[in-house]
Amino acid sequence: MSQPKPIEYADAPPEVKAVFDDIKATRQVDDVNNFWKYIAQHPPTLARTWDSLKEVMAPGALDPLVKELLYVAVSVTNNCGYCVASHTAAARRAGMTDEMFGELLAIVGMANETNRLAVGYRVPIDPAFE
Amino acid sequence: MSQPKPIEYADAPPEVKAVFDDIKATRQVDDVNNFWKYIAQHPPTLARTWDSLKEVMAPGALDPLVKELLYVAVSVTNNCGYCVASHTAAARRAGMTDEMFGELLAIVGMANETNRLAVGYRVPIDPAFE
Amino acid sequence: MSQPKPIEYADAPPEVKAVFDDIKATRQVDDVNNFWKYIAQHPPTLARTWDSLKEVMAPGALDPLVKELLYVAVSVTNNCGYCVASHTAAARRAGMTDEMFGELLAIVGMANETNRLAVGYRVPIDPAFE
Amino acid sequence: MSQPKPIEYADAPPEVKAVFDDIKATRQVDDVNNFWKYIAQHPPTLARTWDSLKEVMAPGALDPLVKELLYVAVSVTNNCGYCVASHTAAARRAGMTDEMFGELLAIVGMANETNRLAVGYRVPIDPAFE
Amino acid sequence: MSQPKPIEYADAPPEVKAVFDDIKATRQVDDVNNFWKYIAQHPPTLARTWDSLKEVMAPGALDPLVKELLYVAVSVTNNCGYCVASHTAAARRAGMTDEMFGELLAIVGMANETNRLAVGYRVPIDPAFE
Amino acid sequence: MSQPKPIEYADAPPEVKAVFDDIKATRQVDDVNNFWKYIAQHPPTLARTWDSLKEVMAPGALDPLVKELLYVAVSVTNNCGYCVASHTAAARRAGMTDEMFGELLAIVGMANETNRLAVGYRVPIDPAFE
Numbered sequence: 001m002s003q004p005k006p007i008e009y010a011d012a013p014p015e016v017k018a019v020f021d022d023i024k025a026t027r028q029v030d031d032v033n034n035f036w037k038y039i040a041q042h043p044p045t046l047a048r049t050w051d052s053l054k055e056v057m058a059p060g061a062l063d064p065l066v067k068e069l070l071y072v073a074v075s076v077t078n079n080c081g082y083c084v085a086s087h088t089a090a091a092r093r094a095g096m097t098d099e100m101f102g103e104l105l106a107i108v109g110m111a112n113e114t115n116r117l118a119v120g121y122r123v124p125i126d127p128a129f130e
Numbered sequence: 131m132s133q134p135k136p137i138e139y140a141d142a143p144p145e146v147k148a149v150f151d152d153i154k155a156t157r158q159v160d161d162v163n164n165f166w167k168y169i170a171q172h173p174p175t176l177a178r179t180w181d182s183l184k185e186v187m188a189p190g191a192l193d194p195l196v197k198e199l200l201y202v203a204v205s206v207t208n209n210c211g212y213c214v215a216s217h218t219a220a221a222r223r224a225g226m227t228d229e230m231f232g233e234l235l236a237i238v239g240m241a242n243e244t245n246r247l248a249v250g251y252r253v254p255i256d257p258a259f260e
Numbered sequence: 261m262s263q264p265k266p267i268e269y270a271d272a273p274p275e276v277k278a279v280f281d282d283i284k285a286t287r288q289v290d291d292v293n294n295f296w297k298y299i300a301q302h303p304p305t306l307a308r309t310w311d312s313l314k315e316v317m318a319p320g321a322l323d324p325l326v327k328e329l330l331y332v333a334v335s336v337t338n339n340c341g342y343c344v345a346s347h348t349a350a351a352r353r354a355g356m357t358d359e360m361f362g363e364l365l366a367i368v369g370m371a372n373e374t375n376r377l378a379v380g381y382r383v384p385i386d387p388a389f390e
Numbered sequence: 391m392s393q394p395k396p397i398e399y400a401d402a403p404p405e406v407k408a409v410f411d412d413i414k415a416t417r418q419v420d421d422v423n424n425f426w427k428y429i430a431q432h433p434p435t436l437a438r439t440w441d442s443l444k445e446v447m448a449p450g451a452l453d454p455l456v457k458e459l460l461y462v463a464v465s466v467t468n469n470c471g472y473c474v475a476s477h478t479a480a481a482r483r484a485g486m487t488d489e490m491f492g493e494l495l496a497i498v499g500m501a502n503e504t505n506r507l508a509v510g511y512r513v514p515i516d517p518a519f520e
Numbered sequence: 521m522s523q524p525k526p527i528e529y530a531d532a533p534p535e536v537k538a539v540f541d542d543i544k545a546t547r548q549v550d551d552v553n554n555f556w557k558y559i560a561q562h563p564p565t566l567a568r569t570w571d572s573l574k575e576v577m578a579p580g581a582l583d584p585l586v587k588e589l590l591y592v593a594v595s596v597t598n599n600c601g602y603c604v605a606s607h608t609a610a611a612r613r614a615g616m617t618d619e620m621f622g623e624l625l626a627i628v629g630m631a632n633e634t635n636r637l638a639v640g641y642r643v644p645i646d647p648a649f650e
Numbered sequence: 651m652s653q654p655k656p657i658e659y660a661d662a663p664p665e666v667k668a669v670f671d672d673i674k675a676t677r678q679v680d681d682v683n684n685f686w687k688y689i690a691q692h693p694p695t696l697a698r699t700w701d702s703l704k705e706v707m708a709p710g711a712l713d714p715l716v717k718e719l720l721y722v723a724v725s726v727t728n729n730c731g732y733c734v735a736s737h738t739a740a741a742r743r744a745g746m747t748d749e750m751f752g753e754l755l756a757i758v759g760m761a762n763e764t765n766r767l768a769v770g771y772r773v774p775i776d777p778a779f780e
Contacts, residue, residue: 003520035253038248039253042361042366052757056236061229061232062199070241073200075241077204079765082253095196098562099190099191101561109763116727119210120754121168122134126163126216129216133738175755209469228432233432238380245372246337249341302617302621303621312503321490322493322494334463334467334497335501337467343504346515357451359451371461371477383428385471451566509591528750533672555768565767580753590719594762597727597728599736602769603765619711626706628720634685635730642654645682
């Protein structure tokens with residue numbers, strides 16, 4: 001096997017099926033995304049990642065839409081094509097409008113620009129921020 | 131001159147003073163941060179960056195707190211020390227609580243993790259996301 | 261010419277053929293990967309890169325499998341699609357099992373997560389690590 | 391509070407003390423590193439991160455030294471100063487010699503170089519790697 | 521709408537048409553690249569990005585070819601496929617030869633390598649550079 | 651030894667002294683930078699890196715100033731503090747003026763911004779660039 005392959009539900013071992021079932025129930029979807037089918041090749045990674053993500057993305061002090069916007073911001077900065085596609089879709093399901101998406105990408109772009117200006121000019125941290 | 135130096139208000143040329151004045155008036159602060167003093171070494175960059183940032187960070191479909199949270203998320207992902215310090219402070223001024231900050235960093239961490247799992251397993255984009 | 265093109269053996273100048281021959285002999289393969297055919301557009305880069313890589317990846321204090329795992333870890337972190345594909349294949353040829361691959365990606369994911377937590381919380385280096 | 395602060399054991403709430411105790415027992419150390427004291431500001435992140443790291447870094451198909459080498463490789467690629475310092479120390483405790491460290495950084499450097507050559511020359515994935 | 525779509529000239533609102541017209545006139549081309557058609561989904565981002573880029577890329581102390589080479593260097597380091605393709609083409613139009621392209625990528629590769637060596641060896645800044 | 655240490659000339663083994671001598675002669679300087687003293691801990695890395703850098707940075711189709719500007723652009727994008735400091739100094743020695751430095755950072759900032767816009771909007775490559 002030279003290339004990762006997705007694990008489909010029908011072929012999955014019980015510990016993978018249990019995670020898939022929980023994803024489908026939690027998200028109220030009929031099937032899991034490719035991400036889960038691929039990382040299911042290593043069942044401990046599947047279980048740990050899902051448990052962590054479920055905890056981190058649950059409603060809290062930040063609401064679900066804000067959490068998805070943050071996920072998109074990181075994914076764009078890291079240039080992860082799969083992650084941009086899947087989390088943009090998730091953000092839209094959580095209520096992101098076209099206008100929000102436009103503002104989100106504008107901020108991500110500006111932050112990547114000013115981050116480099118701060119580095120290039122070797123700006124020391126202001127005492128007020130210490 | 132081998133190293134960037136900050137431009138203080140008193141020594142600044144008029145076009146730099148004008149930008150500093152607008153930053154202070156817009157943000158209702160007595161002095162500008164080191165970031166602005168350092169990039170003022172190249173006045174066109176100072177003017178353009180401030181104009182852009184003022185437009186991008188103004189209230190819109192996303193509120194100012196969410197915009198600051200997004201800025202922190204990008205800065206942490208890029209490992210920009212100055213930017214993390216200054217935008218964390220800005221997010222707190224905009225209303226970020228300790229609990230929000232904890233959730234923000236938890237999401238940034240998880241997104242950086244799952245971004246790499248998607249890359250490492252070479253996950254193809256689901257047709258539903260195309 | 262607006263786009264890089266591969267240099268095939270038959271069309272290669274002598275200094276490129278010499279490098280291709282050494283790659284094939286060293287790795288005991290019939291043809292070189294696309295990586296070498298593309299960078300052969302600049303023969304000094306081809307020769308220098310191959311010389312460096314041959315030296316760095318030779319058995320040493322670290323064995324060849326560990327070296328390939330490290331290469332995959334960097335390539336995944338950098339989100340280099342070609343590099344992930346080619347070095348995952350190389351790691352498998354060097355003995356990487358499915359279980360090792362699963363553990364490798366789990367570590368790469370966690371390291372990318374905790375790297376950002378350290379940055380976001382602005383953790384100072386412990387005196388014991390200085 | 392404008393800046394993250396470490397949580398010391400004596401001042402920690404019970405759920406943080408429990409994690410600190412487990413880290414100290416697992417690693418057989420007298421105190422936890424700054425990393426844990428800082429992320430303890432958000433107890434759910436502390437507990438989840440420690441649980442995940444303990445699972446991922448436990449001996450498995452890859453031995454502990456290899457796992458630490460991989461952690462250093464990612465941390466160097468991400469330019470995380472704290473992580474480079476702490477994981478280099480951890481790798482040395484796990485048996486990394488000066489020679490291994492030299493080879494490790496040589497590989498990390500070369501991988502970062504060839505990753506960019508592959509991107510710059512827009513090298514397509516060889517059919518054999520699909 | 522789950523996926524960004526290009527805005528074609530015929531369907532564009534007046535403020536987008538005005539930017540497209542200025543791009544075409546400035547660059548003396550018949551149509552704008554996909555980049556502009558996609559970011560036109562958020563007209564303020566289109567206008568601001570074009571204004572900024574026109575200012576930054578105009579002839580100055582650095583000539584247009586050098587500016588395009590710098591753009592390619594950043595795009596390769598960030599692993600942005602679209603950007604590598606479009607800015608390599610722009611650099612060729614500005615006069616980049618095959619030999620220049622080969623040297624450019626050689627430097628980008630080496631810089632990415634030595635950047636990591638500096639981080640991995642935790643090299644302190646020489647007093648002469650402060 | 652938990653932390654890298656510099657190798658000073660007086661304490662260096664012959665193969666390290668030989669490289670230091672060549673650096674000093676080539677650059678006409680009295681002492682080598684910290685970078686070389688630190689990577690000298692692994693003499694094969696020192697020798698290979700110097701040989702490669704000397705070849706890559708030699709005058710060619712691109713002149714030395716342009717080569718140094720490119721090095722700064724990559725180092726800023728990677729957020730490598732040491733590299734930004736040392737290569738900014740090298741660029742100044744090669745003739746970089748304050749105005750050039752300002753334009754360089756403006757381009758690096760813009761490129762980092764538009765790279766993310768291209769990723770976030772998932773812009774497909776124009777047929778003309780293939």
